[in-house]
Amino acid sequence: MRLPSLIALRTFEVAARSRNFTEAAEELSVTPGAVSRQIRLLENELGVSLFDRTRNTVSLNDNGRRLAATVTQAFELLTRGADELRNQDEGPIHITCAPSIASHWLMRRLNQFAAGNPDITLSLEATEQLVDLERGEATLAIRFTTTDAPMPASELLFQEEFFPVCSAAYLEQFGAVREPRDMLGARLIHTHWKNNANLQLPSWEDWFATYVGEPGPVKGGMRFGLIGHAIQGAVSGQGFALGSTALACDDIANGRLLLPFGEHCRLATPWAYRLAWSRRSPPTEKVRRLIDWLLAEARASAVPELDS
CATH class of the missing domain: 3.40.190.290 (D-Maltodextrin-Binding Protein; domain 2)
Known part of the structure; x- marks a missing residue:
């Protein structure tokens, strides 16, 4: 199966952690609208909604919480692997x-x-x-x-x-x-x-x-x-x-x-x-x-x- 966009997954991970699109946008140095578009792109690709949206707030739904746990773990593994390479003995x-x-x-x-x-x-x-x-x-x-x-x-x-x-x-x-x-x-x-x-x-x-x-x-x-x-x-x-x-x-x-x-x-x-x-x-x-x-x-x- 095809892997979803890594940009969209990274945006989702930050948004899920901060539970706020505006704060996620600040961390990613993009606009809140760009965060929202990446989340929509991911939802369309997966065929499920990940956030419950009201007029002024967004919150993770059950689908979002399950995906957040997996994505967070995956990015932690990627970060750890990159750090190990950076810190390895270069000779x-x-x-x-x-x-x-x-x-x-x-x-x-x-x-x-x-x-x-x-x-x-x-x-x-x-x-x-x-x-x-x-x-x-x-x-x-x-x-x-x-x-x-x-x-x-x-x-x-x-x-x-x-x-x-x-x-x-x-x-x-x-x-x-x-x-x-x-x-x-x-x-x-x-x-x-x-x-x-x-x-x-x-x-x-x-x-x-x-x-x-x-x-x-x-x-x-x-x-x-x-x-x-x-x-x-x-x-x-x-x-x-x-x-x-x-x-x-x-x-x-x-x-x-x-x-x-x-x-x-x-x-x-x-x-x-x-x-x-x-x-x-x-x-x-x-x-x-x-x-x-x-x-x-x-x-x-x-x-x-x-x-x-």
């Missing part, structure tokens, strides 16, 4: 990102999130290899990408800028730095990295050309292939490095690195870190909770922006 949230941002920014924050959200299991893979989010190889990914790259299922974590940083010990050894030209005699830590499209990170040559007007001391000093290693070199007192918004923010916040020029003398870049997920399915409640938390952490930890 771990798999996150993937490059080792640099994993060690310099993400790891500590995932530990904090896990402590405050014991119902969520997290799994982190730090790798330079890009995984396929659409095939379910990870739940979330932090992608280092150009600002003009289309990533519809993503949110901005950091817009990358680069700026001189050093340890307090090295700055004391080197002496006061009041203007960019004072950096000409400094020991520099270099990073040379570029992607497949030949877009590279800003270099000390770029910084000196912008703020001093000459190439600067491009020879000597330490050279690293990864910016994370260069930042660690600065923390250990090896000299000045060009720190990045995302990777240096925690070392700056806890005093392991200093900004000799404060908010000034920064290089803008076409690079950004974005938090991405699959386009095919929206994030679950637990995943959305993690996304919102990480976005808030990124806002809170960002190095102050360039002066306008």
Whole structure:
């Protein structure tokens, strides 16, 4: 036999429970007339009346009471089943990102999130290899990408800028730095990295050309292939490095690195870190909770922006 309209059954369940079409309409966010029409539709489909109607009131008759008991039980079962699915263990949230941002920014924050959200299991893979989010190889990914790259299922974590940083010990050894030209005699830590499209990170040559007007001391000093290693070199007192918004923010916040020029003398870049997920399915409640938390952490930890 054909099942009656679920909309009509739901309307009947609410009307039977409230025993008032106006109150039922308020709960369902419809008009009393719409409630009345759905009840009539159900009565016509079943071939029986469900309410006794007078001029100003309606009340369940015997048919209505029998049906109400069955329908109420059925909707309770449906609600319970849906709640069980919502609350079932979704398995771990798999996150993937490059080792640099994993060690310099993400790891500590995932530990904090896990402590405050014991119902969520997290799994982190730090790798330079890009995984396929659409095939379910990870739940979330932090992608280092150009600002003009289309990533519809993503949110901005950091817009990358680069700026001189050093340890307090090295700055004391080197002496006061009041203007960019004072950096000409400094020991520099270099990073040379570029992607497949030949877009590279800003270099000390770029910084000196912008703020001093000459190439600067491009020879000597330490050279690293990864910016994370260069930042660690600065923390250990090896000299000045060009720190990045995302990777240096925690070392700056806890005093392991200093900004000799404060908010000034920064290089803008076409690079950004974005938090991405699959386009095919929206994030679950637990995943959305993690996304919102990480976005808030990124806002809170960002190095102050360039002066306008």
